[in-house]
Amino acid sequence: MNELRALEPDFWRAPSAHNTQPWTLTYGADEVAVGWDPARALPISDPTERDLRLSLGAFVECCLIVSADAGLSVAFRPDPGPLRAGFLHGAAQPYRTPFTTADVRARGANRGEYHPGRLPDEVAAGLGGMRRVACRELADLLLAADLHQFGDREVTRELRAWLRLTRRHRRYLLDGLSDRALALSRLESLALRASLALYPALRPLGLPRVLAGASRGLLDYDGDVLVLVGAAGDEVEQGRLLMRHWLTLSGLGYTTHPLSQIIDCGPTREELARRLGVDDPASLLHVARVGRPKAPAAPSARVKEG
Ligand SMILES: Cc1cc2nc3c(=O)[nH]c(=O)nc-3n(C[C@H](O)[C@H](O)[C@H](O)COP(=O)(O)O)c2cc1C
Structure with a gap:
C-alpha cells in the first residue's frame, strides 16, 4: 500500500x-x-x-x-x-x-456569479439523493442563516481562524479559505478583515447584519440549489456520493457553491425540511447552489501539493 x-x-x-x-x-x-x-x-x-x-x-x-x-x-x-x-x-x-x-x-467550488438557467431535468434526475429547489425560493433562508451565523461569536471566531484573506498569511498556500477562493475583491477582503478584527466591538452595533448582507442577492437569479437528503449517521457514504455528483456536474461544465449555513442553523434547517416535505430535518446533509459559472474560480490551497 x-x-x-x-x-x-x-x-x-x-x-x-x-x-x-x-x-x-x-x-x-x-x-x-x-x-x-x-x-x-x-x-x-x-x-x-x-x-x-x-x-x-x-x-x-x-x-x-x-x-x-x-x-x-x-x-x-x-x-x-x-x-x-x-x-x-x-x-x-x-x-x-x-x-x-x-x-x-x-473540480472546484465556485463562489462567483453564475449564468441564469436551471439544470436540465435529465442531469438533475441522475443525481440520486439530491432535491432541487429554485434559488429564489431559498433567498430568505440564506439571509436568516447568515444572520444567525455572523451573530454567533464562537462560529464567527472559528470561521476567522480558517480565513486566509491576505497573501501574507503564513498558511495562505496551505489550507483554509483564501480571498481568491472566496471571490473577494481586494477592497472586500480588506473590509472583511477589518470588520472581523473589530467584531467584538462592532457586533452590538449591527455588524452581523452588515456581514450577512454581503450575500444578499446571491440567490436572486434564475438558478438551482441542490439539497442532499440521506440518512444522518451515513455521512461518509453520503460524502462519497456527493463527490461523485460534484464530479459529474463538473464534467458537464457546472460548479457548486455550498451554503451549509442553511442547515447549520436549526430554524432554517427545519424550515427547509418543511418546504421540501422531508420529515427529519437531520436528514438534510448538504446544500449548494449549482450552475454555469461566469468566470473560473481560483484553485484552493492544499497542504500537500503535487
Ligand atoms: C461538507 C462540505 C461543506 C461545505 N460547506 C461550505 C459552505 O458552507 N460554504 C462554502 O463557501 N463552501 C463550503 N464548502 C466548500 C469548501 O470550502 C471547499 O471544498 C474547500 O474550500 C476546498 O475548495 P475546493 O472545493 O474548491 O477544492 C463545503 C465543502 C464540504 C465538503
Whole structure:
C-alpha cells in the first residue's frame, strides 16, 4: 500500500468544509487507516461532525478514483473507530468508476456569479439523493442563516481562524479559505478583515447584519440549489456520493457553491425540511447552489501539493 503515498497530493484535492483537509492516512502493512485530525475539525460550526464525515467520504472517493487511475486495485472498508472512518486495502480489481485523476484535479467550488438557467431535468434526475429547489425560493433562508451565523461569536471566531484573506498569511498556500477562493475583491477582503478584527466591538452595533448582507442577492437569479437528503449517521457514504455528483456536474461544465449555513442553523434547517416535505430535518446533509459559472474560480490551497 506504500504506492499510495505518491498519490496523496491528488487524494488531497478532495473538498472539505472551510478547506480544513481534516483527513489522515496511517500506513500499516496491508491497509491504510483513513482518519482525521481533531485539530482540523470544526467543533463549533459542525458539532454533529456532519461536514467532517461528508468531507471524509469525499476524500475516500478521491482516494479510490485516483488509485484506480494509477492502475492500483484499492477498495475501502468502513470501520468507524476513534478518529477513524475505515481502511483502504488491496482488492482483486481497481475501483470501477467513470472518473479520473484529471476530473478530481479539475473540480472546484465556485463562489462567483453564475449564468441564469436551471439544470436540465435529465442531469438533475441522475443525481440520486439530491432535491432541487429554485434559488429564489431559498433567498430568505440564506439571509436568516447568515444572520444567525455572523451573530454567533464562537462560529464567527472559528470561521476567522480558517480565513486566509491576505497573501501574507503564513498558511495562505496551505489550507483554509483564501480571498481568491472566496471571490473577494481586494477592497472586500480588506473590509472583511477589518470588520472581523473589530467584531467584538462592532457586533452590538449591527455588524452581523452588515456581514450577512454581503450575500444578499446571491440567490436572486434564475438558478438551482441542490439539497442532499440521506440518512444522518451515513455521512461518509453520503460524502462519497456527493463527490461523485460534484464530479459529474463538473464534467458537464457546472460548479457548486455550498451554503451549509442553511442547515447549520436549526430554524432554517427545519424550515427547509418543511418546504421540501422531508420529515427529519437531520436528514438534510448538504446544500449548494449549482450552475454555469461566469468566470473560473481560483484553485484552493492544499497542504500537500503535487
Ligand atoms: C461538507 C462540505 C461543506 C461545505 N460547506 C461550505 C459552505 O458552507 N460554504 C462554502 O463557501 N463552501 C463550503 N464548502 C466548500 C469548501 O470550502 C471547499 O471544498 C474547500 O474550500 C476546498 O475548495 P475546493 O472545493 O474548491 O477544492 C463545503 C465543502 C464540504 C465538503
